[in-house]
Amino acid sequence: MAMTRRDFLQASLATTVAACTSSRAAGPGGAPPTPATPSRILILGGTSFLGPELVEAARARGDTVTLFNRGKTNPGRFTDVEQLHGDRNGQLDALRGRKWDVVIDTSGYVPRIVRMSAELLAPSVERYVFVSSISAYDESIPPGSDENAKIAQLSDPATEDIRANYGALKAACERAAEAAMPGRVLVIRPGLIVGPGDPTDRFTYWPVRLSEGGEVLAPGTGDDPIQVVDVRDLGSWMVELSDRRATGTFNAVGPAVRTTMRQMLDACQAGTGSKAALTWVPWPFLEKEKVEPWGDMPVWIPAGGPESGMSQVSIVRAIAAGLRFRPLSDTARDTLAWWNAQPVERRAKLKAGLSREREKQVLAAWAAQGKRAG
Ligand SMILES: NC(=O)c1ccc[n+]([C@@H]2O[C@H](COP(=O)([O-])OP(=O)(O)OC[C@H]3O[C@@H](n4cnc5c(N)ncnc54)[C@H](OP(=O)(O)O)[C@@H]3O)[C@@H](O)[C@H]2O)c1
Secondary structure (H helix, E strand, C coil): CCCCHHHHHHHHHHHHCCCCCCCCCCCCCCCCCCCCCCCEEEEECCCCCHHHHHHHHHHHCCCEEEEEECCCCCCCCCCCCEEEECECCCECHHHCCCCCCEEEECCCCCHHHHHHHHHHHCCCCCEEEEECCHHHECCCCCCCCCCCCCECCCCCCCCCCHHHHHHHHHHHHHHHHHHHCCCCEEEEEECEEECCCCCCCCCCHHHHHHHHCCEEEEECCCCCEEEEEEHHHHHHHHHHHHHCCCCEEEEECEEEEEEEHHHHHHHHHHHHCCCCEEEEECHHHHHHCCCCECCCECCCCCCCCCCHHHHCCCCHHHHHCCCCCCCHHHHHHHHHHHHHCCCHHHHCCCCCCCCHHHHHHHHHHHHHHHHHHC
């Protein structure tokens, strides 16, 4: 069945969401003048992908960290960090009577649940950092859109169906946090977060596939723009903003300059030492073969397609506030090293991208068409 970027997001969410601006104008953006000082940081979550990077970045800066989660995901991940247990969906008692400088919410998907934690914590924290998504925007936003672009709307304001309304619910969560703590919220809207530890295998598909060598199906002309952010760059920047008590709304994705799919795959080859041969197959042919952007060919959104703005959002504000990017080749290298260190069962099947068998079929069909045309 055809799988769009939105479908794929929904499918990924089924495995990553266990439980559980916006219509307000984006804040002025940029880091406020407050100098960065060590903070007491509470993370609602902290043990899957982005959370651990926040923990490491915070500790490296001398911040103290407390995690609040159910103790289900990677329970042994941190043995030397304070962990409070509860459930965001109504069991928040462990947070009562405590004080932190900043709370970072990595696990909010439903406004009712974000409202609960933001209202409870409003008297005991200075800032609420909400991890939203560029999916909070309407998918039709034009390339180059900034933080004031059109927001995705909920057709039913009462819905909590995360799979069907991920982006619009994220936008509603942003509003819920702001309503509970006016002027004290920092909203981060990441694009595709990639790098070591990514549970979704989307970017990971490329370094892994390229490192296997042979003929690799590459989508489009090579000129379509892509956007990703290394989880380590995102994590350290978010902690820096937290230490500075920043507020406002920021798109958070990279690289710093316009980067094409070809440049990304070149970087993956450089980072992994791959000698694979890329065969670029145009979108119309892939469409005919039912090979979908994003779902089958991760990270790729065709430039002329209906969702093309989602891989070309403006990051001017984030860069001005200090977001920096390591080379994509480093991300590819480290992602492959991480992948290769995973248990055999984890490496048995990538969760994203085409199977080798399907890739072979499509490449054969493309070669046959070339022969017919020639
Ligand atoms: N991946 C991407 O490309 C991407 C792009 C844009 C935005 N985002 C956003 O980035 C964030 C990253 O998430 P992450 O999973 O990497 O964060 P994380 O903080 O590393 O992991 C999620 C945490 O939430 C906890 N949790 C889940 N349900 C809970 C509940 N009901 N009560 C208390 N704790 C709960 C989990 O622990 P327990 O299971 O033990 O409770 C886990 O510690 C998400 O908000 C996502 O929407 C991701």
